[in-house]
Amino acid sequence: MRLSYGMKLEQTQKLIMTPELRQAIMVLQLSSMDLAQYVENALLENPLLEVSEEEVEDKPQSDKHKDDFAQEWCDYLSECGQIDRSFDRAWAEHEEKEQYNLEHFVPQVPTLQEHLYLQLRLVLSKPKDIEIGEFLIGNINDRGYLNISLKDASLISGYRQQDLERVLTIIQSLDPPGIGARDLKECLLIQLEQRGQRTPVIEKIVDCHLNDIANGNLLKIAASLGLTVQEVQQQADLIKSLDPIPGRNFAHPGDNRYITPDVVVEKVNDEYVIIVNDVAVPRLMINSNYKLLINQKNNCDSGTVEFIQNKMKSALWLIRSIEQRRLTLYRVVQCIVDYQREFLDKGIKYLKPLNLKHIAELADMHESTVSRAIANKYIQTPQGLFELKFFFTSGVENVAAGKMVATETIKQFIKEMVESEDPYEPYSDQQICEMLTTKGINIARRTVAKYRKEIGIPPVRQRKRYR
Known part of the structure; x- marks a missing residue:
């Protein structure tokens, strides 16, 4: 077989991605707020573009009415005599400065640091202590935890470690409860102390068994501490009522984000x-x-x-x-x-x-x-x-109804089943799977577990309560 070379003409059609087409595709993908920003930038870059503003025309007054009004006003001024026209100028300037701004009517949520600074000045009087307190508050993160060790804080600031410890203890007594803790255990113990509920038993649970509480291993805790499972249940409920993130309810810089529907x-x-x-x-x-x-x-x-x-x-x-x-x-x-x-x-x-x-x-x-x-x-x-x-969601065939059921619908079924379950005998994933089968929805147990996790429902062991 011989190889040969040649030239030939051939017409083909293909889409070329021009800058204009690329722009149209990008505009289609933008949300309304992003599009508004894009248009603002385009107005700055392209002098041919301008904003179209619809002008609302007031109903014109008749010439006779305007003339009569002008004459009445002149008569009034002549009767009043000398008028202090500086008042008019001052009022006009005042109106320019005092335009109503709707933002003034929006309640401002203080940041965590602002909330703590205000309290600090109420409980401390010595300038040095206030300086130390402001330094420590500046190192409290948005979650409410101190993110620097006192040893490092002493090296950075030059303050004595015992002074830092003393002022930190004062900060930890401020609102919100648990603020200024160095770890989760300290955060929980501070809150228990302020409630007057810090006992040797609950202190031992916080110190050694937080993971067991999270995993629902109450029987293990009971055996370890020589308590009944009901007593452990009470302590676990108390711990779950505490706030592990004390700074969560305060404004954070850049948090003012709102969803505008397109x-x-x-x-x-x-x-x-x-x-x-x-x-x-x-x-x-x-x-x-x-x-x-x-x-x-x-x-x-x-x-x-x-x-x-x-x-x-x-x-x-x-x-x-x-x-x-x-x-x-x-x-x-x-x-x-x-x-x-x-x-x-x-x-x-x-x-x-x-x-x-x-x-x-x-x-x-x-x-x-x-x-x-x-x-x-x-x-x-x-x-x-x-x-x-x-x-746009996938689905599973509903054998009983002869149609497909959306994944979100199945999740809603699971949520309702868990909400109506007996807390002392909660449903396992296998039981939920069998209950869905009675509705004509055939899915595997592992699929139930997946959907359950996606909607934030813990496993059966963590949901179980003890009488």
């Missing part, structure tokens, strides 16, 4: 109305001055014309991309709402299994487009706030 679904007259929530995204338009420049090409050099044309192309593409995002998101959500109507009406038990392919077929789109449309987005429904990805 889509809102509301029921109106037995029909679901879909609203794409893009009010935070500025409405864009092309700057009219640059439009005139393009129409007057003869008055501009070639470089300026090319610059304006490129920016015009980029601006128009961004405006189209944002509008296409809105239409695509609306269409995808509309298909989800139609398919999951029972869930919206009745709740989690009626959630149906769903995949991207099915919605893509309903919406007449590619799967990748649907995937990008639901990425990073939340939906507000009558059943609550969910990620759009929540509606």
